Amino acid sequence: MIKLVPQKVSIIVPVYNVENYLAKCLDSLVNQTLQNIEVLVINDGSNDNSEAIIQQYAEKYPEKIKPFSKENGGLSDARNFGLERATGDFIGFVDSDDYVTETMFEEMLNLAEKHQSKMVICNIQKVDQHGNVTQKLTQIPNMPENINLENNFSVFSDLSYFACNKLFKKELFDQKRFKKGVHFEDIQLIPQLLLECENIAQTQKFHYQYLERTDSITKTHTEKGLDILKAVEDVEAVFKKSQYAQKKAELKNFQIFEGVYSFLAYLAFVKSDDVFYDMANKLELFMKDRDIKIKDILKYSRFDKNYLLSLPLKKKIFYLLFFAGQKKLIRKLM
Structure with missing residues (x-):
């Protein structure tokens, strides 16, 4: 009798000056119902209290939290740093000021296994700093749980290409990385990964909680x-x-x-x-x-x-x- 090794999920969390939000993010990850996870927390040159918070969690949850610290290189660089060190069969990305439901990665891994999918997608909801839902973002309306791309290729043009509400088979990143030094790195990479897939799976649950911060510097559009x-x-x-x-x-x-x-x-x-x-x-x-x-x-x-x-x-x-x-x-x- 062959004993099947359960598949592992690596969650990559780039951190840059998010001392007010990081604990809520990490709590949502260490409390995942999926047990076989590792959370790679990458301090990308923060100069606030983020590093101390990371160390606290690493000490409290040594089997789950894998802390790293590097010079500031931007979001793509931090994600790539995590990809180089991830040991899981699947990869997820969570931004360090956001958080997720505790069943997110268990459900998405189940869907990946059930449908042999290299990419799984969930819905997103925008929340304010009090946890109130301000907007629900349904990703793929009116389609089945398992979507065959050859027959439903309109998904390619209609999808929102966020990295953070998706679970990816690690092998999709064998030859690919996030492009450094650019904005809109998700639009650049995630469609390329979709092109490697025959099918994708989806859940209609709003697992990913995207925080609309009031304190973030208004991004200047240039x-x-x-x-x-x-x-x-x-x-x-x-x-x-x-x-x-x-x-x-x-x-x-x-x-x-x-x-x-x-x-x-x-x-x-x-x-x-x-x-x-x-x-x-x-x-x-x-x-x-x-x-x-x-x-x-x-x-x-x-x-x-x-x-x-x-x-x-x-x-x-x-x-x-x-x-x-x-x-x-x-x-x-x-």
């Missing part, structure tokens, strides 16, 4: 937004060599959703006029190079619903003015 377009380019290069290379309609929809809509959602908050116009021009080039027409954008449906029509009025007006070439009017209104 030309860093151009990293979205670069991320899409990197995915395109991998797509062309992938098992799904012939699915050109879905690639175009990905270009529209991430390259046009996500980019414009970022561009709306760019303060500098010069940067705004420069980025707007680069988007127009991006569209021209890919033969993306205004009618393609207006027709784009996400999860079988027209995307533009599903948006709040203010966003609708912004997008429509942009597509009508009214950039100066947009700047005036803003």
